[in-house]
Amino acid sequence: MNTNSKLRVALFFGGVSSEHDVSCVSASAWLRALGQKPCADKYEVFPVGITKDGRWLACCPTPEAMADGSWEQGDCTPCVLSPDRKDHGIWLLKDGRAELVHIDICAPVMHGKNGEDGTIQGLFELARIPYVGCGVLGSAVCMDKAVANALMDAAGVPHCKWVAASRADLELNGPVVLDGIEAKLGYPIFVKPANAGSSVGISKVADRAALERGVEIALREDDKVVFEEFVDAQEVECAAIGNPDDPSTVSTTRPGEILAGAEFYTYDDKYKNGVSQTVIPAHLSEEKLDEVRAEARKAYLALGCSGLSRCDFFVERSTGRVLCNELNTLPGFTSISMYPKLMEHEGYSYPALVDKLLTLAVHRRKGAY
Template sequence: MKKPRVAVLFGGMSSEHAVSLVSATSVIANIPRDRFDVVMIGITRDGEWRLFEGDVEKLAGSGWESDPSNRPAFIAPDSRVHGIVALSPDGRIETIRLDVVFPVLHGLNGEDGTVQGLLTLARIPFVGCGVTASAVCMDKAITKALCDTYQIPQAKWETVRVSDLKDNGKAVVERLEAHLGYPLFVKPANAGSSVGISKAADRETLYKAIETAATHDRKLVFEEAVNGREIECAVLGNEEPVVSCCGEIKPCNEFYDYNAKYLAGRTELVIPASLPKDVSERVRQTAMRVFRLLGCRGLTRMDFFALEDGTVLLNEPNTIPGFTSISMYPKLFEAGGISYGELLETLLRLAMEG
């Protein structure tokens, strides 16, 4: 039988472009080549699409962008193409049929339903959540509002539009102080990898935090600072998903900020997390519930805070979680006996299940 052809999308117009390059390097290197043909499509920070045929090692550090193998290419929305339209080296237009796409894109313009919409129009199966779940999970305010209606326990929170802060700043800040108290977290509603997030200890740092977050989004989320352990678990599947054991993040910085995630390299992942059985079960059951309620599919990493008294609060779902071979999502399944390569194959098969 012919091997299915998978396109891995990497890069993207997102503040998490660099993170995608690292995740995609691992994904591309580990898709079993005896069972899948792989083509690579890079999207630059400016949004140019290119078919890349160079060495996968060139992804990290952005060397791929100037690779002589690059050709203009894009996924056609036309469902009859069912794949890529590319400029061939001799200047002709060619099409490359695809069986499945793995969007290894984090954050805006990739994890948020945009690329999922294109792939839906193109009728090409793809790994991960569809348009609605992707869009919902990208927006922290919408996720939180929905989870409140489903009575999923969360930290106290509020959402405010930047324009409201401009018109009515002092009153809004006083309301936030009264409702949430210090310290509190300020986040852009739509971002990831801790980009634009700060912890404010008083009014002065709150104003700075607002300024930082407002450079990323017109809508902000404010949350009480939770004093808890950061526990994550991984959900995999479509109609009958499975949930991994719990893992714990022990950040090397004050919180799990961008540096702690990607640069410092000293953050510790503890798998399985050492938790009382009832707490880890609550995390896993809540993860499964949220996956279903939000209409997730394929994969999602669910992040929580576990408090001293056994309370479990949802922090956020991540529909395209970090996917390097040392990232939490694949590590959690590895602990359950599913290797990184097997996990990739399972995800591709789940996508093609229809």
């Protein structure tokens, strides 16, 4: 057991997804926040880095080393999270011996596959250790754009027209499938891997040749492809926070607006080139801001989210229609990321936000742990 009066937080970062580097930057901001009040008085951090080839390493990096990837050259110890509920912790494996470290809360500051798709959340569930963010089902649902779209259809959450196709469908009946997509959606069309994060593998296409190429790109990331109609719209985002088992804790922020530096909001635009700009609140009427906020809460609950999510919307320029694009269950937490900026606009400093998310993790499904 952890005899320290502070709660020990296992801060997971890195991972095998295409968003490994961004995870390291996001987690470095968490590490800084955990060293500031109110977190410093309540939590003890236990960093666990996951390399690009999937090795789990307990480490003690500075925020700078965590962000730039040099943490792997520091003092690292192989480790594994025990699924045994009695252990309630992480085994350090060194010099032929194993040492158990008690963990009170897991914070998976990891993006994309194996980080926010329900897989690592399942391991936390087996161990019965509280963790930050959505559960197994909510994480998996939001990661799979086809499943999320189907559930939003069922719940009456408005979104763009869409079609999904599997690798098998596209390889066996490609021309017929693409004919149907063209007929339903028209051009331009967005082509997306069903399971990938932060705009990875997404193409905007305007003809059949580009559509076929977009399918090839998407299939590099996943075995299922989602096709969505193009909507000329403002891109706006809400931050959602809270646990659905206590609806009074669930809230959404006023939406912010993305002023993308590229034709659409790409991975590089979000995390690398810094060209995109954010405006909070978005340039919308008060009534439309409230409508987006209400639809964000509806989508958050319909998709089984808990803890936090970033809710991405389109507001169509010609009609004012509010359309849900997607929910991101572990959004970026870098210095230019929208989620912490939106929460800051609501009065949460970065350390206060981290504290809030850790508190929600402990209180989710009270008594379950």
